[in-house]
Amino acid sequence: MLYTGYDIQRGFLASAGWLAQKQADFLNNFTNSPFNYGNLTSVTASALDVFAHSVMPRGKPPFGINVVEIDGKHLPVDEHNVARKPFGQLKHFTYEGSETKPKLLICAPMSGHFATLLRGTVERMLPTHDVYITDWKDARDVPLTGGGFDLESYIDYLIEWLEFIGPDAGGRGAHMLAVCQPSVPAYAAAAIMSANKHPLRPRTLTMMGGPIDTREAPTAVNDHATRRPHDWFVHNVIATVPPYYKGAGRRVYPGWLQLTGFMSMNLGNHMISHWSMFSHLVEGDGESADRHKEFYDEYRAVCDMTAEFYLQTVDTVFQRHLLPKGEFNYRGKLVDPGAIDDIALLAIEGERDDISGIGQTKAALTIATGLPEAMKQYHMAPEVGHYGIFNGSKWREKIAPIVEEWILAHNG
Secondary structure (H helix, E strand, C coil): CHHHHHHHHHHHHHHHHHHHHHHHHHHHCCCCCCCCHHHHHHHHHHHHHHHHHHHCCCCCCCCCCCEEEECCEEEECEEEEEEEECCEEEEEEECCCHHHCCEEEEECCCCCECHHHHHHHHHHHHHHCEEEEEEECCHHHCCHHHCCCCHHHHHHHHHHHHHHHCCCCCCCECEEEEECCCHHHHHHHHHHHHHCCCCCCECEEEEECCCCCCCCCCCHHHHHHHCCCHHHHHHHCCEECCCCCCCCCCEEECHHHHHHHHHHHCHHHHHHHHHHHHHHHHHCCHHHHHHHHHHHHHHCCECCEEHHHHHHHHHHHHHCCCCCCCCCEECCEECCHHHCCCCEEEEEEECCCCCCCCCCCCHHHHHCCCCCHHHEEEEEECCCCCHHHCCCHHHHHHHHHHHHHHHHHCCC
């Protein structure tokens, strides 16, 4: 009933939004009319436009990366799904000469948003790397015949895809870059492959805003997970996919619940952003308004997670902190962070990150007791929030160069 009720409400709001957009388009025809007293027509049209945008239904956006600029040349980019599994595919971006660059696997979060949230990450790393990204599917669209998917499955996928990408010129695996939540499974995969002396273990692992040890500087997200017992999440936030979706009958954590939670945490910021969008529309600053729209088109495009993945993540990562305590279990064996002895680790945190607190990602360096200090690096990005770590001008100009230098220094 929870899921069906939401869909009914979404359908109603979508109809209201469509009507509001039509009215806004009509009124925009009269913005230069002598009857536009006190700019009333423009103000009304802008308000209708903002409302229509805020309730518009959104599906999975395209990456839309068509060109990369290198040394003043604009090279066309091709996008391929090179490996497919029930809950995701491995996406590869190629252009002339990309095969000569260091191989980089970007691990996208399975946290309610599509991998396209990392479009800016991919765009920035493309000129200097041969880029792959984990492109997760919406769990509501995976039939029950596709089986289940939990935190251990995420680790399985990463190891399999590193094997698929294959060795670099020196015989080692691709570099890995994990953004937010996948820092945990990426780190676990690195430890498992190190313990097994897997020849395709990654050369480097960069973790950005990842919840390796959420006991460090707990945030509102962490508190939400710890102040309630595990059973509360089972009975209050898990829904069954309705019969009109491909994944009918699957138990999921709906993406729109995650979005509602994140937006309520930062309600003031989101209200200011929508007011700013409205103001720029009224003033005719279409470029700035379009930037706001692009962000919300991406931010509000959400997907569902399997119930088992969500619940296992809440339990092992946020409630019991099993990885940093050396108690994380993978396929019947404990994961030993101390087994990492030749994978260079880079931990990046944002000073203003309100999702993963200061020290949570840095903890990955502390628990890697078998790794020489020269193969560890920490960077705290000043005045940067969670999303600014991997997107926006500070990511492009300040943070990405640090990642590039780290990869280059450990490229074999």
